[in-house]
Structure formats: C-alpha cells, structure tokens
C-alpha cells in the first residue's frame with residue numbers, strides 16, 4: 001500500500017515538514033530500544049565483513065556460538081557504541097563520518113532498516129529524490145530529563161532531509177530562522193537568547209520529516225529542561241496531527257528518557273577500496 005506524505009504536512013511551517021503520529025507500533029519501539037542497548041552481534045557481523053569482503057554473508061550462528069564459548073570476553077564485552085556528550089548520548093550508524101564528512105560505505109544494520117526504511121519510508125517515498133535513494137546514515141540521540149541539544153544546523157554533509165523516529169517519551173523541538181539570528185529578543189528562553197519561532201511536539205513512536213528550506217534556513221534545538229510547557233494549539237505547530245495522549249487535558253508534561261533515530265543521506269561515500277584516501281592517506 002502506498003501512503004501519501006502530503007496528508008501529514010505541517011501546514012503552518014515554511015517548506016517543508018511532515019509529522020506522522022504512531023509511525024511505529026509499541027512492539028517495534030520496544031524492539032528498537034532493546035537493540036540500541038545490545039548490539040554485540042552486529043559488531044561481530046561487521047568484523048566478519050571487513051575481514052573477508054563486503055559481500056560476505058553474516059557469520060553462521062554456529063560460529064558466533066563457538067566464539068562465545070572460546071572468547072566470551074569478545075562477545076559479551078560492553079560495547080563503546082554510545083558516545084557520552086555533555087548533554088546527551090550519541091550513536092552513529094554504520095559509523096561516524098570522517099574529518100572530510102565522508103561516510104565509509106557499509107550497510108545499516110538490519111534492525112535500523114526494517115521496518116522503518118523497508119517498507120515504511122519506501123511506501124511514503126521519503127528518500128526517493130535523495131542522491132542515494134535511501135538513507136545511508138543514522139545518528140541516534142538519547143536525552144534524559146533536563147538534557148537537550150543547542151540550536152544548530154545539520155550542514156552540507158547531508159542531503160537536506162532528516163527523517164526522525166522518536167522513542168520512549170515526547171519532546172519539543174524548537175526552530176529558529178537563521179536570518180533572524182541577530183534580532184534582539186527580550187524573552188530569552190535558551191542560551192542563545194532567542195525565543196523559538198516554531199515548536200514541534202514529537203510524540204513517542206512518531207515520525208518527523210524536515211527538508212528543503214526548513215533544513216537549510218533554520219536552526220533546530222531541544223531546550224535543556226525537564227518539563228515541556230505551554231502546549232497549546234497556538235504554540236505547537238503540529239497540534240492537529242498529534243495523537244494527543246500525552247498532551248490532551250494538560251498544558252505540560254514531565255519529560256522521560258527520549259531517544260531519536262535520525263535518518264539521513266550522506267552525500268560523500270567512500271567505497272572500502274578507497275578508505276585510506278578518505279582517512280587522510282595519500
């Protein structure tokens with residue numbers, strides 16, 4: 001079945017943003033949260049691929065099991081997958097970009113692809129006009145109450161499109177127009193001293209797609225607070241598209257731990273054979 005992204009457009013925003021409540025099911029959310037905190041087997045799989053070649057099949061489970069028996073420290077070692085930043089934790093899949101904003105070609109792990117990319121993004125044609133026709137990179141952020149991310153732009157490393165799946169708890173994303181950056185504003189609400197121009201409430205299990213001018217001409221950020229307040233139709237621009245459970249009859253909620261999966265298309269991709277060049281070699 002193909003669905004039309006147009007029905008989910010946030011009409012009060014400049015081009016372009018779309019919001020889909022209940023994009024994934026409760027079971028899918030639970031599975032993703034569990035995978036995020038237990039990725040041992042994918043590390044084995046990646047190691048297997050790089051030792052052999054990129055087209056090698058994943059290791060048969062008997063090899064994984066025998067490795068577990070002979071080298072339990074490798075299989076069950078805690079993985080350095082989360083990078084701890086001062087105001088959030090971060091995972092980069094399949095890896096972080098190089099200093100030249102290049103992605104070393106490697107597939108996304110199956111649990112990040114299915115069912116989000118295949119079939120859900122495909123049905124909506126979300127990445128159909130992106131250079132690689134599909135996301136090739138996912139940044140995963142985790143925020144506990146009181147944590148956030150300073151207003152920023154995602155920059156030229158990516159095609160100007162981000163598709164964000166939210167897990168765990170709702171959170172408000174603030175948008176600021178870059179060209180109005182120097183305007184004085186008496187009502188300072190964040191460290192940059194500006195009040196957001198638009199606020200998008202992202203419920204758990206929802207999808208938010210931002211692209212085009214909204215990507216290039218706006219900064220986005222999440223305030224470092226433990227309650228999101230002033231939740232009303234006039235202040236939340238995707239109000240009519242919300243599922244509403246977290247905000248109905250309330251003007252605020254206490255934040256819980258919220259995780260975002262941000263799917264992107266990195267423009268520069270290095271094939272494995274050229275890896276040395278992109279890592280800084282001649």
Ligand SMILES: O=C(O)CCC(=O)C(=O)O
Nearest residue numbers: 139141149154164260262
């Ligand atoms: O968590 C979010 O929704 C935003 C994350 C973000 O802006 C980023 O990773 O660049």
Ligand SMILES: [Fe+2]
Nearest residue numbers: 152153154220
């Ligand atoms: Fe961002």
